[in-house]
Amino acid sequence: MNIRRFLGISLLAVVAGCSQTDKPADLGVTSDPSGVETAAQQQTGTAVVQGSCPQVYLRDGTAVLRRYAKGAKDDPQKLLYQVTLADTTRQCVLNESQLVMTVVVQGRVVTGPASTGGTVNVPIRVAATDGKTTLYSDLVQYSVNTEAGQFIFTKGDVALPGGSGGFTRVYVGFDEGPYNTK
Numbered sequence: 001m002n003i004r005r006f007l008g009i010s011l012l013a014v015v016a017g018c019s020q021t022d023k024p025a026d027l028g029v030t031s032d033p034s035g036v037e038t039a040a041q042q043q044t045g046t047a048v049v050q051g052s053c054p055q056v057y058l059r060d061g062t063a064v065l066r067r068y069a070k071g072a073k074d075d076p077q078k079l080l081y082q083v084t085l086a087d088t089t090r091q092c093v094l095n096e097s098q099l100v101m102t103v104v105v106q107g108r109v110v111t112g113p114a115s116t117g118g119t120v121n122v123p124i125r126v127a128a129t130d131g132k133t134t135l136y137s138d139l140v141q142y143s144v145n146t147e148a149g150q151f152i153f154t155k156g157d158v159a160l161p162g163g164s165g166g167f168t169r170v171y172v173g174f175d176e177g178p179y180n181t182k
Helices: 002-018 039-044
Strands: 056-058 064-068 079-094 098-111 119-130 133-145 150-161 168-174
Touching: 056 079, 056 098, 064 119, 079 119, 079 168, 098 119, 098 133, 098 168, 119 150, 133 150, 150 168
Parallel strands: 056 168
Antiparallel strands: 064 079, 079 098, 098 150, 119 133, 119 168
């Protein structure tokens, strides 16, 4: 009986929390991890909205990037480094005309036997779709220190049209195609 009562109260607390319409400053939540509301948010009255914030997915086959020395392929002895994308999160700010996302991805880099160390550029694409329609796409050449072990990739200003449907998905992955958008 106590467990049912606890679960019932917990469910009510969650539902009550989901229906909050307070401004971000009132809740202590901002789009800036430092906890300081941006000047743009203060002027436009934008709100941080997590309930309407699309999920971030790693596409199959694009979460791992391997580079080999001198054009070698699949030779473990000539592996320079392997970069892997792992955990994702996001934050959304809603204004009058659009939903602006900040996408964050944790990555890991491991050096191989042929590694020379240093910093390398890896091609990371952030794309948003709503069904078959591409809403956003950007390819970023991101610098990674191969000796660091881990890194955090952050892509701000991912602007999606306001009222994007509930089927909007954001994908992050390595893209070795041409460096351009859409």
